Amino acid sequence: MIFSKKKNIVIFIAAFALLVFLYGIGVLKPVENLLTRILNPVLKQFYIIGTDIKNIYEEQTSKYDLTKVVNELREEVMALSGENAKLKTVVRENDILREHLGFLERNELKYVMSNVISKEDILNVGGQTEVIIIDKGEQNGIRRGLSAVNSQGVIIGKVAEAKERVAKIYLASSDKCKLAVTILGDDDTSGIAQGSLGLVIKMDFIPQIKNLNINDIVVSSGLEKDIPRGLVVGKISEVRKESNKLWQSAIIEPMLDMDELIIVSVIIP
Template sequence: MKRINFKKIIYIGAVIMLLIFLHFSKLILPLESFLLKSLSPVMNGMYLTSSKIKTSYDKQADKRDLSAIVEQQNTRMNQLIAENSRLKSLEDENRTLRNYLKFLSTKEKKYLMANVISSGSIDLNSQSVLLDKGTKDGLYSGLAILSSEGNIVGKIINAKENISEVCIINASRCQLAAAIQNKEKTVGIAQGDLGLTIKMEFIPQNADIKVGDIIISSGLEKSIPRGLVIGQISHIKKESNELWQAARIEPLTNLEDLVVVSVLLP
C-alpha cells in the first residue's frame, strides 16, 4: 500500500494559503495585473473561437428547424390544396345536380342519370365519352344525352351491359337531325367538325338564316324528340353561285366539363 506523503500535502496547503493571503492583502496585485494583461489575448482568442463555434452551431440548428418548419408548411399547404380541390369538385357536382333537378322537375319525360367515367371510347376513339350505365339499365344506341341545362350534348352510339359510349356533338362521327328556329323551320343534319365545333350543311340558298339563330333537334330521329337545343349559329357561309349554304354552330354547353349527364328515355 502506497504511503501518504504528509509533507507534500502540508507544503501545497501552505502555498495555497500564502497565495490567498497575498491576494487579499493586494501584495501580488501587480503580478496579477501583469499575468492578466499577458494572458488577455489568449483568453480573448479562446472566447471568440468558442463564440464562433456556438454561433455556427446555433445557425445550423436554426437552419434545421427552419427547414423542418418549411417542410411542415408545404405539407399542410398541399393538404389544404387537395381538400379545397375536393370541396370545389363536390360543389360543382352539387350545382350540376341541382340544375338537373330544376330542369327535370319541369319535364314529363323519363330520364336516367349517369356519370362520365372516361374520355375516349370502347374502340379508343378520342371524340367520345363512356358512361357508367348500360343495357342492364335500359340504355341502347340512339338515345339523347343531355346537359344540366337540358341541351343535347351527344347520343349513345354503343351500349354494353354496364357501360355506354356517347359521341359528343362536336365529334366528326356524331350526326343529329336538326332544325333551325327560323321562319321556314329549315331542317338538315348537324354534324361534329373535327371535335372543335358543329357544322350544318346543305341548307337551301333561299333559307333565311342569321347568326344567333338557335339550332334544335328536328324530331326526325326515332329516339330523340324535337326541341332539344343543339347550339347557336356563329357563322354563315353563303356563296351566290352555290345551291346551298352552310352554318357553323357553337354549343351552348361547355363540352369539356361533362361529369354528370342525363339520358333521355323513350
C-alpha cells in the same frame, strides 16, 4: 430448365387464349358486369379529380378578357329576358288551346341520369375529346341512337354503343355524331348537324332561300326516331353561303364546354 420455361410460356399462352375466347363469345359477361359494377364508382372519382385539375389548369392559362365577356353576357341576358316574356305568353296561350281541343297530356320526358367515368382516349386518335363513357348501359334501357343531354337540357351527343353497365357517347362536336336539327322559331329550316374536329358543329343541307342569322338557336327537329324535338344543340356563329351552290351551311357553336361534363342524362323515348 429451358424446357420448363418454354412449357410455362405455352401454358400461359393457352390459358390466355382461352380467356380471350371465352370473353369474346360472352361467357364471361356476368364476371364483366360484376367487375364494372365494382370498379365504376372508383373510376368516377378518378375522373372527377382529373377533370378538376384540368379546369384549374385551364383557368390559370386562359387569356380571356373577363370584363369584356361579362359585358357581352349582360347584353345577351337583357335581350333574352325580353324574348322570354314573349315566349311565356305563347306558352300560356298554347296551354289554353290544348285544354280546349282536349289534347292528351304530353308525357314527361323519361331519362336516365349517369356519371361520366372516362373519355375513350385510350388510343387518343385526335387529341380533342370526342367520346365519353358513362356508367349506365343496357340494363338501364340505354341503346344506340339515343340522345344525351346535360342538366340544362342541352344536347351533348348521341349514344354510339352500349354494354350492360357502360355506354359510349359521341359528343355533338364529334364528326361521328349526326343530328337532325332545325332553327328555333323557323320549323321549315331543317338540316343535318355534324361535328367537326371535336370543336364545332356544322349544319349542312340548308336551302339557299332560307335566311340564317348569327346567334339563331339550333334545336333537334324531332325527325330522328329516338330523339325528341326541341333539344338545344347550339347557336349559329357563322353562315357560309355561296351563290353557285345548292345548299348553304352554318357553323354552330355548342352552348356548353364539352370538357366539363360530369353528369349527363340519356333521354329514353
